[in-house]
Amino acid sequence: MLLDLPSLQTLVTAVELGGFGKAAQRLHRTPGAVSLQIKALEERVGTPLFRKQGRQQALTEAGELLVGHARRLIALNDEAVLSLQGARMQGTVRFGMPQDFADGWLPATLARFARAHPAVRIDIRVDRSSALLAQLQAGEVDLVLAFGEPSGGQAGGQTIARLPTQWIAQPGLPLPPGESVPLLLLEQPCSFRQAAIAALERTGRPWHTVLTSASVSAIWAAAQAGLGVAPRATAQIPAGLAAVGKPLGLPVLPWVAVSLHRDSVGGANNPAVEHLQAVVQEVVAGRLVPGTAD
Helix, strand or coil: CCCCHHHHHHHHHHHHHCCHHHHHHHHCCCHHHHHHHHHHHHHHHCCCCEEEECCEEEECHHHHHHHHHHHHHHHHHHHHHHHHHCCCCCEEEEEEECHHHHCCCHHHHHHHHHHHCCCEEEEEEECCHHHHHHHHHCCCCCEEEEECCCCCCCCCEEEEEEEECEEEECCCCCCCCCCCEEEEEECCCCHHHHHHHHHHHHHCCCEEEEEEECCHHHHHHHHHCCCCEEEECCCCCCCCCEECCCCCCCCCCCEEEEEEEECCCCCCCCHHHHHHHHHHHHHHHHHCCCCCCC
C-alpha cells in the first residue's frame, strides 16, 4: 500500500486548521473535495481517521498515528525538494525574527533548510521588530521577519500574513468586570502596548502596569506566574497561557501584519537569500491562519 502525499497534506491541513472547511480554503478546493479525499484515504488505510465529537470532527487513535507519520513524510518531501533546488547553493544568509517566531515552529523549518543546503550558513538573530529593521537598514542582516506593515522607507518589504492581537494570560485569571486590568507590557516602541492602552481607554476600562520589560520572554514568564495580561499577536501561545479577552470582557484589539523584508542591496544578488525568502514566505503564510480576535 502506497500513501499519496496530496492526501496526507490534506489530512494534516485539516487537523492543523481545525476543520475541513478551513482546509479547503487553504488548499483552494471545495469542502466536498476535501471530504472525498479524506474518505478515500480512510478506505485505503482500512480504518476511520475521524469520529464525531459533538458538532466537531476529532481524530481517532489511528488518525492521530497517521497524522504523526504524515507530518514526517511531508517534511522529508520538502527537504528532498529543497536539496534538489539548492544542491549547488553557497553563501551566508543573515536572518532576523522576533522572539514569537523563534519560540515556535520556524526554527525547525530553518533547520530543514540548513540540512538541505549544507554549503549555506544561516546566521539567525532574535530581537524586536524595530531593532531588526534598523539592522536591515544598516546592512547588518539580509532578511527580516517582523510585525507591522512595511513603511514607505522599507524597500523590499511585503505583508505575508496577518494575526489578531490577543489578550494573553493564565486561564481563569481572577479579574472581575470593571476592575483595573494588570498589564504586562514591552518597552516602547511597541505597537501592541499602544493598541492595548488605546482600546482600554476608549472603552473606559481602568488599567495599571504590573511589568514593563524589553524581553518577550520576561513578559511570558510574568503571565505564566499569574501576574497579569499581555497584549500580543503571537505565532504560538506559550504553554500554560491562553487568549482570555472574551472571558474577561476586554475590548477587541486590532489585527497586525506579519511582513518579510529583504535587503535590496546586499542580498540582491544572493540566491541563498532569495531561496530562504521563498521558503519562509510559504511556511509563514501557510501556518499563520487568520482566526478570531479575543
